[in-house]
Amino acid sequence: MKVIVELQNIGMKYQSLNGEIPALENINLEVYEGEFVSIVGPSGCGKSTLLSIISGLLAPTSGNVLIEGEQVTGPSKKVGYMLQKDHLFDWRTIMQNVLLGLEIQKSVTPSAKQYAEHLLRTYGLIEFAHKYPSQLSGGMRQRAALIRTLVTNPQILLLDEAFSALDYQTRLAVNDDIYDIIKKEHKTAIMVTHDIAESISMSDRVIVLTRRPGTVKSVHEINFQLDNRTPLKSRKVPKFQNVFECIWKELDVHV
Amino acid sequence: MFSLRQKDNSDLVPETISLEHKKYLKSVQRQKLLVRFTQIMILVLAFGLWELLASLKIVDPFITSQPSRIIKTINTLYQEGALLHHIYITCLETIIGFVLGTVLGTVIAIILWWSDFISKVAEPYLVILNSLPKIALGPIFIVWIGAGPAAIIAMTLAISLIVTILEVLNGFLVIDKEKIKLVQTFGGTKLQVMTKVILPASLPTIINALKINVGLSWVGVIVGEFLVSKAGLGYLIVYGGQVFKLDLVMTSVLILCIAAALMYQGVVYLEKLLITRHRE
Numbered sequence: 001m002k003v004i005v006e007l008q009n010i011g012m013k014y015q016s017l018n019g020e021i022p023a024l025e026n027i028n029l030e031v032y033e034g035e036f037v038s039i040v041g042p043s044g045c046g047k048s049t050l051l052s053i054i055s056g057l058l059a060p061t062s063g064n065v066l067i068e069g070e071q072v073t074g075p076s077k078k079v080g081y082m083l084q085k086d087h088l089f090d091w092r093t094i095m096q097n098v099l100l101g102l103e104i105q106k107s108v109t110p111s112a113k114q115y116a117e118h119l120l121r122t123y124g125l126i127e128f129a130h131k132y133p134s135q136l137s138g139g140m141r142q143r144a145a146l147i148r149t150l151v152t153n154p155q156i157l158l159l160d161e162a163f164s165a166l167d168y169q170t171r172l173a174v175n176d177d178i179y180d181i182i183k184k185e186h187k188t189a190i191m192v193t194h195d196i197a198e199s200i201s202m203s204d205r206v207i208v209l210t211r212r213p214g215t216v217k218s219v220h221e222i223n224f225q226l227d228n229r230t231p232l233k234s235r236k237v238p239k240f241q242n243v244f245e246c247i248w249k250e251l252d253v254h255v
Numbered sequence: 256m257f258s259l260r261q262k263d264n265s266d267l268v269p270e271t272i273s274l275e276h277k278k279y280l281k282s283v284q285r286q287k288l289l290v291r292f293t294q295i296m297i298l299v300l301a302f303g304l305w306e307l308l309a310s311l312k313i314v315d316p317f318i319t320s321q322p323s324r325i326i327k328t329i330n331t332l333y334q335e336g337a338l339l340h341h342i343y344i345t346c347l348e349t350i351i352g353f354v355l356g357t358v359l360g361t362v363i364a365i366i367l368w369w370s371d372f373i374s375k376v377a378e379p380y381l382v383i384l385n386s387l388p389k390i391a392l393g394p395i396f397i398v399w400i401g402a403g404p405a406a407i408i409a410m411t412l413a414i415s416l417i418v419t420i421l422e423v424l425n426g427f428l429v430i431d432k433e434k435i436k437l438v439q440t441f442g443g444t445k446l447q448v449m450t451k452v453i454l455p456a457s458l459p460t461i462i463n464a465l466k467i468n469v470g471l472s473w474v475g476v477i478v479g480e481f482l483v484s485k486a487g488l489g490y491l492i493v494y495g496g497q498v499f500k501l502d503l504v505m506t507s508v509l510i511l512c513i514a515a516a517l518m519y520q521g522v523v524y525l526e527k528l529l530i531t532r533h534r535e
C-alpha cells in the first residue's frame with residue numbers, strides 16, 4: 001500500500017512568557033492511502049496540535065511532514081480539515097456554505113458547483129441547498145460541514161473531535177453517516193478523538209498518545225473481518241470490548 | 256411563524272389550533288393592546304393636562320409654553336418657510352456625522368484588528384480619548400475649522416467615533432477563533448478572513464453600533480449647533496432660550512424628539528432588512 005502521509009520525528013514546543021510548553025515529541029507515523037487512522041490521548045497531550053501541523057497551519061519546531069513525498073510548508077489543497085463544531089456560517093445558505101472553500105481558493109467553476117450539487121444530492125441535503133443552517137438538525141449540519149470539505153476534493157481528511165459537539169444518539173448516527181461518505185469518496189482519514197469507542201468503531205488503526213508531551217505510546221490494528229463494515233456493526237463485535245479495555249488501560253486515566 | 260400569527264386577526268387562525276392556544280393568543284393580543292393603549296393615554300393626558308393648566312393660568316404659559324401655542328408656532332415657522340429649512344439643516348448634519356462616524360469607526364477598527372502592533376500602540380490613546388468629555392473640544396474645532404457646519408460635524412465625530420471603534424473592534428475580537436481557522440484551513444489569506452468571516456459575522460455588532468451612533472450623533476449636532484450655528488433645531492433652541500421664547504424652544508425640542516425617533520426606526524428597519532431575513 002502507498003504511504004500518503006508521513007510524519008518524521010515531529011516535535012512541537014509552544015513558547016510563552018511563563019516558559020516553554022513541550023506539546024509533542026518525536027512523533028513518527030505513516031498513514032496509508034485509504035486508511036482510517038484515529039489518534040487518542042489524554043486531553044492536552046497535543047492531538048489538535050498534531051492535526052494543525054499535518055494541515056500546514058502550524059510549523060513544527062522539529063521534524064517534517066510529508067504528503068505524497070512532498071514536504072508540507074502551508075495549507076494544501078490535498079488536505080481537508082473538519083473542526084469540532086460545524087461552523088456553518090449562519091448568514092450563508094447551505095449551498096453558499098458548501099462553496100466557501102472553493103471561493104477562498106478562487107475555483108468556483110460550473111463543474112465544481114455541479115460537484116457540490118452532486119454531493120448534496122447524494123447525501124440527502126439537496127432540498128436544503130437554499131436554506132439557512134439554523135433550519136438543519138445537528139447531524140445534517142455536520143454532514144453539510146463534511147461536504148464543504150469534500151467539495152475542494154482533498155485526498156486526506158483531518159477530523160478534530162468532529163463529533164464531540166453532538167449528543168450521544170446523534171453522534172452514533174453521524175459516525176455511520178460520515179464513515180460511509182469517507183469510504184464512498186475514497187478518502188484517507190486521520191481522526192482525533194477522546195472517545196475510545198468512537199476511535200475503535202471507525203478506524204483501521206488507533207494510535208495512543210502519552211500525556212504531554214505527546215509521543216506514540218502504542219498502535220492498535222483494528223480488524224474485525226466484517227463485510228461492509230460500519231461503525232455501528234463494529235461496536236457489536238465481541239472483540240470490541242477487549243480492544244476498548246486495552247486502550248482504556250493504556251490511557252491510564254486517573255480520576 | 257408565531258409572530259405573524261400574533262398580528263393576524265384571531266378569527267383567521269386555522270381550526271386545527273386548540274382552544275387553549277387560541278385563548279393564549281387572545282390574551283397575548285389583549286396584553287399588547289392594553290400596553291399600546293396605556294402608552295397613548297399617558298401622552299394624551301400629559302399634553303391635555305399641560306394645555307389645561309396653562310389655559311387656567313395655574314402655570315405660566317410664558318415659561319412652560321403650551322400645546323396649542325406649539326401648534327401655532329409650528330404653523331408660523333412653516334408659513335415663514337423656516338421650519339423645513341431648520342429641520343433639514345439639522346438632519347443633514349446628523350446624517351453626515353452618523354454615516355461618517357460609522358464608516359470611519361469601522362475602518363479604523365479594521366486597521367486595529369489587522370495590526371496587532373498598531374492596536375497595542377493605540378490602546379492608551381483610545382482609553383484616554385474615550386474618557387475625555389468631548390464637548391471640551393468644541394472651541395478647538397471652532398477655531399480650527401471655523402464656525403460652520405464642518406465644526407458641527409467634527410463635534411459629532413468626536414462624540415461618536417471612539418465609541419464606534421471600540422464597539423466594532425470588540426465585536427471582531429469575540430468572533431470564534433475556530434471560524435477563522437476554518438477559513439485558514441482552505442488556505443485563506445488575512446484579507447479573506449476579514450471579508451468571509453469577520454465582517455459578515457460582525458454585521459449585528461455594526462448595526463448595534465449604528466443604533467448607539469444615532470443617539471450620539473444627535474448629541475453631537477445639537478451641542479455643535481449650540482456652540483456655532485446660524486440655523487438648525489439646536490440653533491432655534493438656543494435662540495429661543497436667549498430671547499425667552501419658550502414656545503420656540505418647546506416646539507424645537509418636540510420636533511427633535513420626532514426626528515430622532517424616526518431616524519432610530521430607520522436603523523431598526525435596516526437591521527431587519529439585513530439580518531433577520533437570514534437568521535430566522
Ligand SMILES: Nc1ncnc2c1ncn2[C@@H]1O[C@H](COP(=O)(O)OP(=O)(O)O)[C@@H](O)[C@H]1O
Nearest residue numbers: 014016021023042043044045046047048049050
Ligand atoms: N497556541 C498555543 N500557545 C501555547 N500553548 C498552547 C497553544 N496551543 C496549545 N497549547 C498547549 O499545548 C498542549 C496541547 O494542546 P492541544 O494540541 O490543543 O491538545 P489536545 O487537542 O490533545 O487536547 C496543551 O497543554 C495546550 O495548553
Ligand SMILES: [Mg+2]
Nearest residue numbers: 047048049161
Ligand atoms: Mg484538541
